[in-house]
Amino acid sequence: MQAKAKRYPEEAARLLKEKPQVRTAVTGATLHFERNRLKAYGEIDAEAWRERAKAVKNHLLTHLDHYLELAEKRLRENGVQVHWAETPEDAHRVLREVVARHGVRRAVKAKSMLTEELGVNPLLESLGVEVYETDLGEYLIQLLGEPPSHIVGPAIHLPLEEIQRLFHQRFGTPLEASPEELAQVARRVLREAFLTAELGISGANFLVAETGTLALMENEGNIRLSTSLPRVHVAFVGLEKLLPRFQDLGLFLPLTARAATGQRLSTFVSLLQGPARPGEEGPEEVHVVLVDHGRTALLHDPEAWEVLRCVRCGACLNACPVYRQTGGHPYGYVYSGPIGAVLDPGLLGLEEAHPLPFASTLCGACQEACPVKIPIPKLLLTWRHRAAEEGLSPAWEKAAMGAFLKVMASPTLYRLFSRALRGLPLPQDLLPLLRAWTQGRGPLKPSPKPFHELWQTLKEAKEEGDGG
Ligand code: SF4
Numbered sequence: 001m002q003a004k005a006k007r008y009p010e011e012a013a014r015l016l017k018e019k020p021q022v023r024t025a026v027t028g029a030t031l032h033f034e035r036n037r038l039k040a041y042g043e044i045d046a047e048a049w050r051e052r053a054k055a056v057k058n059h060l061l062t063h064l065d066h067y068l069e070l071a072e073k074r075l076r077e078n079g080v081q082v083h084w085a086e087t088p089e090d091a092h093r094v095l096r097e098v099v100a101r102h103g104v105r106r107a108v109k110a111k112s113m114l115t116e117e118l119g120v121n122p123l124l125e126s127l128g129v130e131v132y133e134t135d136l137g138e139y140l141i142q143l144l145g146e147p148p149s150h151i152v153g154p155a156i157h158l159p160l161e162e163i164q165r166l167f168h169q170r171f172g173t174p175l176e177a178s179p180e181e182l183a184q185v186a187r188r189v190l191r192e193a194f195l196t197a198e199l200g201i202s203g204a205n206f207l208v209a210e211t212g213t214l215a216l217m218e219n220e221g222n223i224r225l226s227t228s229l230p231r232v233h234v235a236f237v238g239l240e241k242l243l244p245r246f247q248d249l250g251l252f253l254p255l256t257a258r259a260a261t262g263q264r265l266s267t268f269v270s271l272l273q274g275p276a277r278p279g280e281e282g283p284e285e286v287h288v289v290l291v292d293h294g295r296t297a298l299l300h301d302p303e304a305w306e307v308l309r310c311v312r313c314g315a316c317l318n319a320c321p322v323y324r325q326t327g328g329h330p331y332g333y334v335y336s337g338p339i340g341a342v343l344d345p346g347l348l349g350l351e352e353a354h355p356l357p358f359a360s361t362l363c364g365a366c367q368e369a370c371p372v373k374i375p376i377p378k379l380l381l382t383w384r385h386r387a388a389e390e391g392l393s394p395a396w397e398k399a400a401m402g403a404f405l406k407v408m409a410s411p412t413l414y415r416l417f418s419r420a421l422r423g424l425p426l427p428q429d430l431l432p433l434l435r436a437w438t439q440g441r442g443p444l445k446p447s448p449k450p451f452h453e454l455w456q457t458l459k460e461a462k463e464e465g466d467g468g
Pocket of ligand 1 (some may be wrong): 151259309310311312313314315316366370371372373374
């Protein structure tokens with residue numbers, strides 16, 4: 001996927017102005033997910049579960065070479081063809097070869113952020129393959145020609161009326177068709193695709209190194225059909241998606257479901273163990289493509305590597321007050337919200353993604369939600385410091401920060417300015433640069449006295465009291 005992360009501030013402002021309905025839809029859906037997560041965390045000792053999950057992932061990441069080799073060995077023993085892809089082009093080569101060898105004309109796809117990252121759909125289309133996204137949300141945005149807006153709910157930004165309009169134009173359904181009727185239409189189209197596709201494509205929630213098992217979580221049953229009905233199955237797996245032992249699934253499957261949607265377990269869990277054996281139903285050929293695409297470099301970054309613990313549950317997006325305003329599109333890359341803000345600079349390079357770490361209030365809600373305890377606010381600050389060091393901040397910001405530093409370093413200047421600013425009209429009337437911040441917020445009511453004066457008064461009062 002071509003990244004447009006640099007344009008985040010402009011795109012966010014444009015979306016808020018031109019499509020206010022997106023804010024309503026995203027806020028409603030994410031608050032719903034967030035309430036469910038809080039309830040689901042409340043049923044367990046969430047702190048202990050999250051600590052264990054963090055420890056397992058840290059162990060994996062610090063022994064990744066060992067577990068990758070083990071996973072490859074076990075996959076091959078299971079009859080799976082294993083490929084290593086350092087770059088998207090390497091992954092494309094594998095897919096091209098499979099398409100050519102099997103004469104693939106139609107492919108069904110399970111939802112996978114990694115395949116978005118690799119640009120799998122445009123590649124297949126360029127090869128003349130008809131691609132069907134089979135997750136309902138993904139199918140909707142595929143019809144609209146849009147990228148996903150959320151890791152777990154790709155069409156979270158779409159109000160029902162827009163989907164009704166889309167289906168009316170596309171399939172002739174009534175404009176007031178119910179969600180159930182719309183789902184039935186999609187189901188009919190996708191059933192036909194499942195039954196006729198030669199190729200099924202998926203990602204993986206986890207790949208167990210000990211047994212070579214691919215674990216996939218879902219609620220619609222489409223992943224099960226995509227990975228079992230076509231003759232060939234290709235799974236793209238990021239290097240960080242491994243788990244050391246089969247028993248780790250006992251922790252990660254329910255914890256990820258609780259974090260993502262507040263479910264105790266997703267409706268379907270598929271544990272795939274290679275191609276069908278004699279007498280079994282399933283694909284004749286299974287390929288696993290182990291994808292690096294910047295992950296190894298990130299692993300060697302001592303200040304940023306913890307982001308690789310991510311299990312792509314989307315909980316940090318649901319908790320984020322900034323993401324809720326716009327959904328994922330303005331972030332301009334596959335991963336949006338807090339995880340995008342700390343992962344995209346690592347995958348794309350800071351120059352490509354430098355506005356994203358600033359798309360946060362640093363409130364810490366993301367870290368509280370994260371099932372693997374990724375210290376997102378700390379990582380945001382790391383990337384912000386680097387952006388400042390590399391001179392990526394806009395000139396006005398550098399000048400403003402320089403002036404701020406001077407004022408804060410001098411008690412005389414500080415007093416002078418805090419006195420001068422008191423009683424002035426709202427800042428947006430004076431400083432156009434503050435308009436983006438003050439829009440949508442109530443009027444500021446400055447304290448009659450600055451904090452240091454209040455502090456001094458309190459101190460003196462206390463000293464008098466103590467003396468008496
Ligand atoms: S950073 Fe944490 S909360 Fe966000 S998607 Fe990754 S695992 Fe989930």
